[in-house]
Amino acid sequence: MAVDAVSLFFRGRTEQRSMQSWVDADGFTRQPNETRATRLGPVFAAIRHIVDYGSTLPLDSYRKLSEAERIQMPLPRLLSRLEEPGGIGVDQWIGQALYGLAVHGNAVGWVSDVDGWGYPLAVTWLQRGDWEWSEAAQRWYVFGAPVPFANVVHIPWLVPSGKRIAMSPIEHYASITCAGLSAQEYADMKRGGGLPPMVLRNSERLLDAAAAEKVSDRLTSRLALGKPFVTGKDWDLTAPEIPPNHLQFIDTLKLTATQIAAIYGIDPVELGGAAPNSLTYQTEELRQIRRASDMRPYLVRVENALARLLPNRQYVKFNVDATMRVDIKTRTEITGAQIADGRLSVDEARALEDRPPVAGGDRHNVPAPKQEPNTRKEQP
Numbered sequence: 515m516a517v518d519a520v521s522l523f524f525r526g527r528t529e530q531r532s533m534q535s536w537v538d539a540d541g542f543t544r545q546p547n548e549t550r551a552t553r554l555g556p557v558f559a560a561i562r563h564i565v566d567y568g569s570t571l572p573l574d575s576y577r578k579l580s581e582a583e584r585i586q587m588p589l590p591r592l593l594s595r596l597e598e599p600g601g602i603g604v605d606q607w608i609g610q611a612l613y614g615l616a617v618h619g620n621a622v623g624w625v626s627d628v629d630g631w632g633y634p635l636a637v638t639w640l641q642r643g644d645w646e647w648s649e650a651a652q653r654w655y656v657f658g659a660p661v662p663f664a665n666v667v668h669i670p671w672l673v674p675s676g677k678r679i680a681m682s683p684i685e686h687y688a689s690i691t692c693a694g695l696s697a698q699e700y701a702d703m704k705r706g707g708g709l710p711p712m713v714l715r716n717s718e719r720l721l722d723a724a725a726a727e728k729v730s731d732r733l734t735s736r737l738a739l740g741k742p743f744v745t746g747k748d749w750d751l752t753a754p755e756i757p758p759n760h761l762q763f764i765d766t767l768k769l770t771a772t773q774i775a776a777i778y779g780i781d782p783v784e785l786g787g788a789a790p791n792s793l794t795y796q797t798e799e800l801r802q803i804r805r806a807s808d809m810r811p812y813l814v815r816v817e818n819a820l821a822r823l824l825p826n827r828q829y830v831k832f833n834v835d836a837t838m839r840v841d842i843k844t845r846t847e848i849t850g851a852q853i854a855d856g857r858l859s860v861d862e863a864r865a866l867e868d869r870p871p872v873a874g875g876d877r878h879n880v881p882a883p884k885q886e887p888n889t890r891k892e893q894p
Contacts, residue, residue, distance in 0.1 A: 556771035557684075559785040560778045564616045567809050568816065569609035572833040579827075590824050592634055610639040611816055615671050616778070618642050619680040621819075623667035624656055634823050637667050647679050669819045683777060780808050799844075806834045856880050 573593065576584045588594065589604070596604045614621030622645045627636035645666075646655040654666045670680035721729065771787035781804060813832045821829040849866070852858040860875035 554770070556774045556785040556787065559771075560774055560780055561613065561616045563780060563784050564778070564809070564812055565609045565612045567805070567837075568612045568813055568832070569605045571813070572836050573604060573608075573830050574833050575828070575830045577828050587828070590828060590830070591629065592637065592820075592823060593830070595635065607639070608816065611669060611819075612812060614639060614642075615669060615812060615815065617682075617684060619671040619682040621667075621669040621816075624661075625665045625667060631825070632664075633825060634667070637823070649677070667819060667823065669815050671815075779811065781805065802837060806837065809834075854879060 573589065575587045575589050575593075577587050578584050593604050593607075596602060596607050611621040611623070621639060623637040623639045624645075625634045625637055627634070629635050640656065644657055646658075647653075648655065651660075654661050654663065656666070668678075670678070671683065673680045771785045772782045775782040775785045775787055781801075784805070813834070817829065817831060824830070849858065849863045853860060853863055856879045859878050861871040864871060864875065
């Protein structure tokens with residue numbers, strides 16, 4: 515099959531799948547596509563939270579010497595090239611991978627350059643319509659052409675048993691997203707600010723269709739600006755009370771934020787949802803720890819994928835500790851304890867405060883071993 519024919523075939527399958535739709539409770543046809551779903555506040559907030567958190571974390575590179583020993587190294591060439599002139603930067607590159615995870619459920623990259631040993635030197639993250647996986651042929655297609663496994667980097671989200679491609683979060687919560695979008699549309703000022711249709715009546719004369727339409731347009735435009743409608747005498751504006759079932763829309767967006775947060779494994783507060791009722795004492799430090807814990811599955815997936823691209827025993831780690839902030843007194847006490855027991859040198863502690871090293875500050879305190887307890891002498 516020619517490349518052009520392959521391209522048309524798989525692009526046609528992608529377009530056909532993207533056109534799958536459903537009908538919501540209002541009778542409107544909805545499509546579970548990323549463009550529409552990301553317009554919902556909680557969905558965009560979830561994507562922004564995942565991308566911003568992961569892409570702004572410092573990356574540390576290591577080489578494993580043994581099971582218990584490692585040394586820190588400069589960033590591998592795959593990442594350091596991103597910071598060169600013309601590169602997109604490590605933060606944006608990581609953000610693109612996390613975006614693919616959060617929106618499509620799959621981050622798929624194209625290896626465009628390798629070194630003399632065959633290790634990737636350049637990986638470009640692809641948009642959803644640029645790649646395809648064929649379960650029947652067990653083969654990747656990029657831009658419509660079949661490519662070997664070695665040229666594709668794939669980071670999946672949640673993969674069903676027996677499959678290679680992960681589920682799309684957008685399609686997974688399509689019904690929840692639809693409910694939230696309907697609530698937003700219901701509150702659109704063009705529809706009267708979420709109110710049922712109003713009745714504007716002139717008690718003096720009967721208006722023809724053209725005059726009635728003109729007055730209606732004027733009223734709608736004023737309400738859309740949040741301003742009252744003012745005109746001559748003998749007008750009566752009637753706004754029916756909101757039915758009890760319509761009042762549920764007020765809570766729908768908040769409920770949607772909670773549900774979407776549960777799907778992404780994020781604290782609802784991060785998405786504009788209500789904080790759970792709890793008697794547990796909450797501090798900013800505990801919130802930072804919880805935020806890091808929520809993001810761990812996404813970060814580990816990216817770390818493992820990068821480790822597979824690097825030479826043996828080399829790997830990178832997100833420095834989550836860099837985001838932890840405590841008050842000055844607590845930070846001083848923790849740092850002092852780490853210097854005292856040898857976990858940090860003075861220079862390492864000063865580096866955390868963006869301070870220069872000092873003479874002799876590279877040495878670590880090694881506590882003296884505890885004295886072994888006296889053992890009983892053997893009886894003759």
